[in-house]
Amino acid sequence: MPFAFADPAAASRPLYLVAGTEADAFLSGRSKAERAWLTASGFSGALNQFCVLPGPDGEPIGAVFGLGSAAARRRGRFHLAKVVADLPGGDWHLEGALSVKEAEEAALGWLFATYRFSRYKSAKVPTARLKAPAGVDAARLLAIAEGEALTRDLINMPASDMGPEELEAAFTALAGAFGAKTTIIRGEDLLERNFPMIHAVGRASDRAPRLLDLRWGDAGPTLTLVGKGVCFDTGGLDIKPASSMGLMKKDMGGAATVMGLARMIMALGLKVRLRVLVPAVENAVSGNAFRPQDILTSRKGLTVEVNNTDAEGRLVLADALALADEEKPDFLISMATLTGAARVAVGSDLAPFYCDDDSVAAALAAGGAAVADPLWRMPFWDPYEAVIEPGIADLDNAPAGGMAGSITAALFLRRFVTDSPLYVHFDIYGWQPKAEPARPKGGVGQGARAILAALPGLLGA
16 A cells, blocks of 8 residues: 655644643643643643644644653554544644654654555545654655555465465565566476475465565675465464464465565665565465475475474475575575464564574664564574484474474574574564554564664665
Protein backbone atom coordinates (compact mmCIF):
# COMPACT_ATOMS: atom_id res chain seq x y z
CA MET A 1 0.00 0.00 0.00
CA PRO A 2 1.30 3.50 -0.75
CA PHE A 3 2.44 5.76 2.07
CA ALA A 4 2.83 9.52 1.95
CA PHE A 5 3.45 12.54 4.11
CA ALA A 6 1.31 15.64 3.72
CA ASP A 7 2.42 18.44 1.42
CA PRO A 8 4.78 20.58 3.52
CA ALA A 9 3.31 23.75 1.97
CA ALA A 10 -0.31 22.87 2.75
CA ALA A 11 -2.25 24.35 5.64
CA SER A 12 -2.31 22.00 8.62
CA ARG A 13 -3.60 21.71 12.17
CA PRO A 14 -1.21 21.42 15.12
CA LEU A 15 -0.95 18.27 17.19
CA TYR A 16 0.62 19.37 20.44
CA LEU A 17 2.80 16.81 22.23
CA VAL A 18 2.85 17.55 25.94
CA ALA A 19 4.83 15.68 28.59
CA GLY A 20 3.36 15.34 32.07
CA THR A 21 5.86 17.80 33.55
CA GLU A 22 4.94 20.36 30.88
CA ALA A 23 1.16 20.15 31.20
CA ASP A 24 0.69 23.10 33.60
CA ALA A 25 2.86 25.39 31.49
CA PHE A 26 1.09 24.29 28.34
CA LEU A 27 -2.35 24.93 29.83
CA SER A 28 -1.37 28.36 31.10
CA GLY A 29 -0.35 29.36 27.60
CA ARG A 30 -3.67 28.45 25.98
CA SER A 31 -6.67 30.66 25.52
CA LYS A 32 -9.26 30.78 28.28
CA ALA A 33 -11.66 28.65 26.22
CA GLU A 34 -9.05 26.01 25.36
CA ARG A 35 -7.81 25.90 28.93
CA ALA A 36 -11.35 25.36 30.19
CA TRP A 37 -11.94 22.64 27.59
CA LEU A 38 -8.74 20.78 28.41
CA THR A 39 -9.30 21.09 32.15
CA ALA A 40 -12.85 19.79 31.83
CA SER A 41 -11.50 16.93 29.74
CA GLY A 42 -9.08 16.02 32.54
CA PHE A 43 -5.97 16.58 30.43
CA SER A 44 -2.83 16.29 32.56
CA GLY A 45 -0.22 15.23 30.02
CA ALA A 46 -0.39 11.57 31.06
CA LEU A 47 0.81 9.14 28.43
CA ASN A 48 -1.72 8.55 25.64
CA GLN A 49 -4.18 11.21 26.84
CA PHE A 50 -5.75 12.70 23.74
CA CYS A 51 -8.06 15.63 23.23
CA VAL A 52 -9.27 17.40 20.09
CA LEU A 53 -9.44 21.20 20.39
CA PRO A 54 -12.64 22.72 19.00
CA GLY A 55 -12.72 26.19 17.45
CA PRO A 56 -15.42 28.81 17.97
CA ASP A 57 -17.62 27.13 15.35
CA GLY A 58 -17.07 23.65 16.80
CA GLU A 59 -14.72 22.56 14.03
CA PRO A 60 -11.43 21.02 15.22
CA ILE A 61 -8.54 23.46 15.13
CA GLY A 62 -5.93 21.18 16.72
CA ALA A 63 -5.36 18.35 19.15
CA VAL A 64 -3.28 17.54 22.20
CA PHE A 65 -1.50 14.29 23.02
CA GLY A 66 0.05 13.43 26.37
CA LEU A 67 3.60 12.07 26.43
CA GLY A 68 3.58 11.27 30.14
CA SER A 69 6.94 10.55 31.74
CA ALA A 70 10.10 9.08 30.24
CA ALA A 71 9.58 6.02 32.43
CA ALA A 72 6.05 5.54 31.09
CA ARG A 73 7.21 5.89 27.49
CA ARG A 74 9.84 3.19 27.99
CA ARG A 75 7.04 0.68 28.55
CA GLY A 76 6.13 0.79 24.88
CA ARG A 77 6.89 2.46 21.57
CA PHE A 78 5.16 4.35 18.78
CA HIS A 79 2.80 5.87 21.37
CA LEU A 80 1.56 8.64 19.08
CA ALA A 81 0.36 6.09 16.53
CA LYS A 82 -2.40 5.20 18.97
CA VAL A 83 -4.46 8.27 17.95
CA VAL A 84 -3.87 8.40 14.19
CA ALA A 85 -7.15 6.65 13.42
CA ASP A 86 -9.04 8.94 15.82
CA LEU A 87 -7.80 12.26 14.48
CA PRO A 88 -10.10 14.25 12.18
CA GLY A 89 -9.12 13.91 8.53
CA GLY A 90 -6.81 16.40 6.89
CA ASP A 91 -3.23 17.55 7.33
CA TRP A 92 -1.48 17.79 10.69
CA HIS A 93 1.91 18.86 11.98
CA LEU A 94 3.61 18.12 15.29
CA GLU A 95 4.38 20.78 17.85
CA GLY A 96 6.53 19.99 20.84
CA ALA A 97 10.12 19.67 21.96
CA LEU A 98 11.15 16.47 20.18
CA SER A 99 14.63 15.21 19.43
CA VAL A 100 15.26 14.01 15.88
CA LYS A 101 15.08 10.42 17.14
CA GLU A 102 11.73 11.07 18.82
CA ALA A 103 10.40 12.85 15.73
CA GLU A 104 11.47 9.96 13.51
CA GLU A 105 9.74 7.43 15.76
CA ALA A 106 6.58 9.54 15.82
CA ALA A 107 6.54 9.97 12.05
CA LEU A 108 7.33 6.33 11.29
CA GLY A 109 4.73 5.16 13.80
CA TRP A 110 2.19 7.40 12.07
CA LEU A 111 2.97 5.76 8.72
CA PHE A 112 2.79 2.28 10.23
CA ALA A 113 -0.56 3.14 11.82
CA THR A 114 -2.07 3.68 8.37
CA TYR A 115 -1.24 0.12 7.27
CA ARG A 116 -4.21 -2.11 6.56
CA PHE A 117 -4.31 -5.66 5.17
CA SER A 118 -7.36 -5.40 2.95
CA ARG A 119 -6.99 -8.14 0.35
CA TYR A 120 -9.99 -10.08 1.64
CA LYS A 121 -11.99 -7.44 3.47
CA SER A 122 -12.16 -3.70 2.98
CA ALA A 123 -10.68 -1.68 5.81
CA LYS A 124 -11.06 1.96 6.66
CA VAL A 125 -7.74 3.76 6.30
CA PRO A 126 -7.08 6.78 8.54
CA THR A 127 -7.49 10.05 6.65
CA ALA A 128 -5.30 12.17 8.94
CA ARG A 129 -2.01 12.98 7.18
CA LEU A 130 1.19 14.11 8.85
CA LYS A 131 3.70 16.62 7.61
CA ALA A 132 7.18 15.18 7.96
CA PRO A 133 8.71 16.79 11.06
CA ALA A 134 11.70 19.07 10.60
CA GLY A 135 15.02 17.26 10.64
CA VAL A 136 13.78 13.82 9.61
CA ASP A 137 14.62 12.09 6.33
CA ALA A 138 11.13 11.70 4.91
CA ALA A 139 12.22 9.64 1.91
CA ARG A 140 14.01 7.18 4.17
CA LEU A 141 10.99 6.78 6.45
CA LEU A 142 8.73 6.18 3.45
CA ALA A 143 11.11 3.52 2.11
CA ILE A 144 11.13 1.81 5.52
CA ALA A 145 7.33 1.90 5.71
CA GLU A 146 7.00 0.37 2.23
CA GLY A 147 9.43 -2.41 3.16
CA GLU A 148 7.56 -3.10 6.39
CA ALA A 149 4.24 -3.18 4.51
CA LEU A 150 5.64 -5.78 2.11
CA THR A 151 6.72 -7.94 5.04
CA ARG A 152 3.33 -7.64 6.75
CA ASP A 153 1.40 -8.37 3.55
CA LEU A 154 3.40 -11.51 2.82
CA ILE A 155 3.02 -12.89 6.34
CA ASN A 156 -0.67 -12.04 6.56
CA MET A 157 -1.49 -13.89 3.36
CA PRO A 158 -3.02 -17.32 3.99
CA ALA A 159 -1.06 -20.28 2.71
CA SER A 160 -3.77 -21.00 0.15
CA ASP A 161 -2.63 -17.82 -1.61
CA MET A 162 1.00 -17.74 -0.47
CA GLY A 163 2.64 -21.02 -1.33
CA PRO A 164 6.11 -21.44 -2.84
CA GLU A 165 4.88 -20.37 -6.29
CA GLU A 166 3.19 -17.23 -4.99
CA LEU A 167 6.20 -16.36 -2.85
CA GLU A 168 8.32 -16.70 -5.97
CA ALA A 169 5.98 -14.31 -7.81
CA ALA A 170 6.31 -11.74 -5.01
CA PHE A 171 10.08 -12.23 -5.02
CA THR A 172 10.42 -11.67 -8.77
CA ALA A 173 8.06 -8.69 -8.62
CA LEU A 174 10.29 -7.13 -5.97
CA ALA A 175 13.34 -7.76 -8.12
CA GLY A 176 11.64 -6.31 -11.19
CA ALA A 177 10.70 -3.11 -9.36
CA PHE A 178 14.37 -2.33 -8.71
CA GLY A 179 16.11 -3.87 -11.70
CA ALA A 180 17.51 -6.82 -9.74
CA LYS A 181 18.29 -10.18 -11.31
CA THR A 182 16.78 -13.45 -10.15
CA THR A 183 17.58 -17.11 -10.52
CA ILE A 184 15.01 -19.73 -9.53
CA ILE A 185 15.72 -23.44 -9.02
CA ARG A 186 12.59 -25.60 -8.74
CA GLY A 187 11.55 -29.15 -8.00
CA GLU A 188 13.84 -31.95 -9.14
CA ASP A 189 16.39 -29.41 -10.35
CA LEU A 190 17.20 -28.84 -6.69
CA LEU A 191 18.72 -32.32 -6.61
CA GLU A 192 20.62 -31.71 -9.83
CA ARG A 193 22.03 -28.46 -8.41
CA ASN A 194 22.88 -30.01 -5.01
CA PHE A 195 20.24 -28.63 -2.66
CA PRO A 196 19.14 -31.97 -1.21
CA MET A 197 17.70 -30.75 2.08
CA ILE A 198 15.53 -28.06 0.49
CA HIS A 199 14.19 -30.76 -1.80
CA ALA A 200 13.67 -33.27 1.01
CA VAL A 201 11.61 -30.89 3.12
CA GLY A 202 9.43 -29.71 0.24
CA ARG A 203 8.99 -32.84 -1.85
CA ALA A 204 5.85 -34.10 -0.07
CA SER A 205 3.82 -31.11 -1.20
CA ASP A 206 2.20 -30.85 -4.60
CA ARG A 207 3.59 -27.30 -4.61
CA ALA A 208 7.17 -27.77 -5.76
CA PRO A 209 9.99 -26.57 -3.48
CA ARG A 210 12.34 -23.96 -4.89
CA LEU A 211 15.30 -21.74 -4.13
CA LEU A 212 14.86 -18.05 -4.91
CA ASP A 213 18.01 -16.04 -5.60
CA LEU A 214 18.13 -12.23 -6.10
CA ARG A 215 21.13 -10.05 -6.89
CA TRP A 216 21.25 -6.25 -6.93
CA GLY A 217 24.01 -3.65 -7.03
CA ASP A 218 27.42 -3.74 -8.64
CA ALA A 219 29.59 -1.82 -6.18
CA GLY A 220 30.38 -1.84 -2.50
CA PRO A 221 30.69 -4.57 0.12
CA THR A 222 28.75 -7.79 -0.27
CA LEU A 223 25.67 -8.40 1.87
CA THR A 224 23.73 -11.66 1.68
CA LEU A 225 20.35 -12.14 3.35
CA VAL A 226 18.90 -15.64 3.78
CA GLY A 227 15.26 -16.00 4.85
CA LYS A 228 13.32 -19.10 5.82
CA GLY A 229 10.45 -19.48 3.37
CA VAL A 230 8.36 -22.33 4.79
CA CYS A 231 5.02 -21.20 3.40
CA PHE A 232 3.11 -23.60 5.62
CA ASP A 233 4.39 -26.05 8.19
CA THR A 234 2.23 -29.02 9.13
CA GLY A 235 5.18 -30.44 11.05
CA GLY A 236 5.52 -33.17 8.44
CA LEU A 237 5.16 -36.74 9.68
CA ASP A 238 5.78 -35.40 13.21
CA ILE A 239 2.57 -33.52 12.63
CA LYS A 240 1.70 -30.52 14.76
CA PRO A 241 -1.49 -30.41 16.84
CA ALA A 242 -4.13 -27.98 15.59
CA SER A 243 -3.25 -25.47 18.30
CA SER A 244 0.30 -25.26 16.99
CA MET A 245 -0.59 -25.33 13.31
CA GLY A 246 -2.95 -22.35 13.47
CA LEU A 247 -0.28 -19.70 12.87
CA MET A 248 1.89 -21.63 10.45
CA LYS A 249 1.10 -19.36 7.53
CA LYS A 250 3.66 -17.09 9.21
CA ASP A 251 6.45 -19.67 9.01
CA MET A 252 7.79 -17.80 5.98
CA GLY A 253 8.26 -14.73 8.18
CA GLY A 254 12.03 -14.87 7.75
CA ALA A 255 11.64 -14.71 3.97
CA ALA A 256 9.11 -11.90 4.28
CA THR A 257 11.44 -9.95 6.54
CA VAL A 258 14.54 -10.23 4.36
CA MET A 259 12.42 -9.25 1.36
CA GLY A 260 11.15 -6.20 3.23
CA LEU A 261 14.71 -5.31 4.24
CA ALA A 262 15.91 -5.82 0.67
CA ARG A 263 13.21 -3.44 -0.52
CA MET A 264 14.42 -0.80 1.94
CA ILE A 265 18.03 -1.24 0.84
CA MET A 266 17.23 -1.03 -2.87
CA ALA A 267 14.81 1.88 -2.50
CA LEU A 268 17.42 3.85 -0.58
CA GLY A 269 20.14 2.96 -3.08
CA LEU A 270 22.65 1.75 -0.50
CA LYS A 271 26.12 1.08 -1.87
CA VAL A 272 26.19 -2.67 -1.39
CA ARG A 273 26.18 -5.73 -3.56
CA LEU A 274 23.05 -7.38 -2.26
CA ARG A 275 22.07 -11.02 -2.54
CA VAL A 276 18.85 -12.48 -1.16
CA LEU A 277 18.27 -16.24 -0.87
CA VAL A 278 14.93 -17.76 0.06
CA PRO A 279 14.35 -21.53 0.21
CA ALA A 280 10.59 -21.65 -0.45
CA VAL A 281 8.84 -24.88 0.55
CA GLU A 282 5.72 -26.32 2.11
CA ASN A 283 6.32 -28.95 4.79
CA ALA A 284 3.48 -31.33 4.00
CA VAL A 285 2.49 -34.94 4.63
CA SER A 286 2.35 -37.59 1.92
CA GLY A 287 3.81 -40.95 1.06
CA ASN A 288 7.13 -39.46 -0.01
CA ALA A 289 7.60 -37.18 2.98
CA PHE A 290 10.97 -37.28 4.69
CA ARG A 291 10.89 -39.33 7.89
CA PRO A 292 12.20 -39.30 11.44
CA GLN A 293 15.62 -40.99 11.61
CA ASP A 294 16.27 -40.33 7.93
CA ILE A 295 19.82 -39.15 7.36
CA LEU A 296 20.20 -36.38 4.82
CA THR A 297 23.40 -35.25 3.18
CA SER A 298 23.49 -31.47 2.89
CA ARG A 299 24.99 -29.25 0.20
CA LYS A 300 27.90 -28.66 2.57
CA GLY A 301 28.56 -32.40 2.74
CA LEU A 302 27.56 -32.61 6.40
CA THR A 303 25.14 -35.42 7.22
CA VAL A 304 22.05 -34.68 9.30
CA GLU A 305 19.96 -37.12 11.28
CA VAL A 306 16.30 -36.07 11.22
CA ASN A 307 14.98 -36.56 14.72
CA ASN A 308 11.93 -34.38 14.18
CA THR A 309 10.41 -33.46 10.83
CA ASP A 310 8.98 -30.36 12.51
CA ALA A 311 12.51 -28.94 12.79
CA GLU A 312 12.55 -28.42 9.05
CA GLY A 313 13.41 -24.73 8.87
CA ARG A 314 17.03 -25.25 9.82
CA LEU A 315 17.34 -27.90 7.10
CA VAL A 316 16.28 -25.62 4.24
CA LEU A 317 18.28 -22.74 5.67
CA ALA A 318 21.36 -24.93 5.90
CA ASP A 319 21.49 -25.58 2.16
CA ALA A 320 20.86 -21.90 1.40
CA LEU A 321 23.52 -20.79 3.90
CA ALA A 322 26.00 -23.23 2.39
CA LEU A 323 25.42 -21.66 -1.02
CA ALA A 324 25.77 -18.15 0.40
CA ASP A 325 28.97 -19.09 2.23
CA GLU A 326 30.61 -20.25 -0.98
CA GLU A 327 30.89 -16.60 -2.07
CA LYS A 328 32.30 -15.46 1.31
CA PRO A 329 30.14 -12.33 1.55
CA ASP A 330 31.33 -9.55 3.82
CA PHE A 331 28.16 -9.85 5.89
CA LEU A 332 25.84 -12.87 5.95
CA ILE A 333 22.51 -12.72 7.80
CA SER A 334 19.85 -15.38 8.25
CA MET A 335 16.35 -14.63 9.50
CA ALA A 336 13.80 -17.25 10.45
CA THR A 337 10.74 -17.98 12.53
CA LEU A 338 12.80 -20.87 13.77
CA THR A 339 12.03 -21.95 17.34
CA GLY A 340 9.34 -21.75 19.97
CA ALA A 341 12.19 -21.69 22.48
CA ALA A 342 13.01 -18.13 21.39
CA ARG A 343 9.45 -17.07 22.19
CA VAL A 344 9.65 -18.67 25.62
CA ALA A 345 12.92 -16.83 26.26
CA VAL A 346 12.07 -13.30 25.10
CA GLY A 347 8.39 -13.22 24.13
CA SER A 348 6.89 -11.83 20.95
CA ASP A 349 8.21 -8.26 21.14
CA LEU A 350 11.96 -8.87 21.15
CA ALA A 351 13.95 -10.30 18.25
CA PRO A 352 16.83 -12.46 19.53
CA PHE A 353 19.97 -12.58 17.45
CA TYR A 354 23.22 -14.53 17.52
CA CYS A 355 26.62 -13.05 16.69
CA ASP A 356 30.21 -13.97 17.58
CA ASP A 357 31.53 -10.42 17.14
CA ASP A 358 30.97 -8.14 20.15
CA SER A 359 31.35 -4.90 18.18
CA VAL A 360 28.89 -6.03 15.52
CA ALA A 361 26.42 -7.18 18.14
CA ALA A 362 26.70 -3.80 19.89
CA ALA A 363 26.11 -1.99 16.59
CA LEU A 364 23.00 -4.03 15.86
CA ALA A 365 21.62 -3.49 19.36
CA ALA A 366 22.29 0.24 19.10
CA GLY A 367 20.61 0.32 15.71
CA GLY A 368 17.55 -1.37 17.15
CA ALA A 369 17.38 1.09 20.04
CA ALA A 370 17.71 4.04 17.67
CA VAL A 371 14.78 3.01 15.46
CA ALA A 372 12.39 1.38 17.96
CA ASP A 373 13.16 -2.12 16.66
CA PRO A 374 14.26 -3.90 19.84
CA LEU A 375 16.76 -6.76 19.72
CA TRP A 376 18.29 -9.04 22.32
CA ARG A 377 21.63 -10.77 21.88
CA MET A 378 21.77 -14.51 22.53
CA PRO A 379 24.93 -16.63 22.72
CA PHE A 380 26.47 -18.98 20.20
CA TRP A 381 27.35 -21.11 23.26
CA ASP A 382 30.17 -23.41 22.19
CA PRO A 383 29.79 -25.87 25.10
CA TYR A 384 26.43 -26.89 23.62
CA GLU A 385 27.99 -28.00 20.32
CA ALA A 386 28.04 -31.61 21.50
CA VAL A 387 24.25 -31.49 21.91
CA ILE A 388 23.74 -31.26 18.14
CA GLU A 389 26.04 -34.21 17.38
CA PRO A 390 24.03 -37.45 17.42
CA GLY A 391 26.85 -39.88 16.78
CA ILE A 392 25.28 -41.65 13.80
CA ALA A 393 25.57 -38.52 11.63
CA ASP A 394 27.44 -35.21 11.77
CA LEU A 395 24.44 -33.28 13.07
CA ASP A 396 21.08 -33.74 14.77
CA ASN A 397 18.27 -31.46 13.61
CA ALA A 398 16.29 -31.80 16.86
CA PRO A 399 18.40 -32.82 19.86
CA ALA A 400 16.60 -34.39 22.79
CA GLY A 401 16.37 -32.76 26.19
CA GLY A 402 14.20 -29.75 25.50
CA MET A 403 16.73 -27.19 26.71
CA ALA A 404 18.33 -24.22 24.91
CA GLY A 405 16.38 -24.94 21.74
CA SER A 406 17.02 -21.58 20.11
CA ILE A 407 20.73 -21.76 20.89
CA THR A 408 21.18 -25.27 19.54
CA ALA A 409 19.28 -24.32 16.38
CA ALA A 410 21.60 -21.34 15.90
CA LEU A 411 24.64 -23.54 16.46
CA PHE A 412 23.29 -25.96 13.86
CA LEU A 413 23.06 -23.16 11.29
CA ARG A 414 26.52 -21.84 12.14
CA ARG A 415 28.00 -25.19 11.08
CA PHE A 416 27.09 -24.27 7.49
CA VAL A 417 28.93 -20.93 7.55
CA THR A 418 32.65 -21.67 7.52
CA ASP A 419 34.20 -19.11 5.18
CA SER A 420 32.21 -15.90 5.56
CA PRO A 421 33.90 -13.42 7.91
CA LEU A 422 30.72 -12.21 9.60
CA TYR A 423 27.53 -14.18 10.28
CA VAL A 424 24.48 -13.12 12.27
CA HIS A 425 21.32 -15.19 12.81
CA PHE A 426 17.93 -13.81 13.86
CA ASP A 427 15.31 -16.12 15.43
CA ILE A 428 12.25 -13.89 14.97
CA TYR A 429 8.55 -14.34 15.69
CA GLY A 430 7.12 -12.26 12.84
CA TRP A 431 3.70 -11.91 14.43
CA GLN A 432 1.92 -9.35 16.58
CA PRO A 433 -0.36 -11.35 18.95
CA LYS A 434 -2.51 -8.35 19.85
CA ALA A 435 -2.84 -4.87 18.43
CA GLU A 436 -0.36 -2.27 19.70
CA PRO A 437 0.33 1.25 18.46
CA ALA A 438 1.57 1.08 14.84
CA ARG A 439 1.35 -2.71 14.90
CA PRO A 440 -2.05 -4.27 14.22
CA LYS A 441 -2.57 -7.89 15.11
CA GLY A 442 -0.92 -10.00 12.43
CA GLY A 443 2.32 -10.14 10.52
CA VAL A 444 5.08 -7.77 11.55
CA GLY A 445 8.72 -7.16 10.68
CA GLN A 446 11.41 -7.64 13.30
CA GLY A 447 15.08 -6.77 13.03
CA ALA A 448 15.02 -5.26 9.54
CA ARG A 449 15.07 -1.61 10.69
CA ALA A 450 17.81 -2.39 13.21
CA ILE A 451 19.98 -3.97 10.51
CA LEU A 452 19.32 -1.06 8.15
CA ALA A 453 20.36 1.41 10.85
CA ALA A 454 23.55 -0.53 11.60
CA LEU A 455 24.69 -1.11 8.02
CA PRO A 456 26.43 2.25 7.46
CA GLY A 457 28.69 1.67 10.46
CA LEU A 458 29.27 -1.99 9.70
CA LEU A 459 29.75 -1.87 5.93
CA GLY A 460 30.06 1.81 5.14
CA ALA A 461 26.88 1.47 3.07
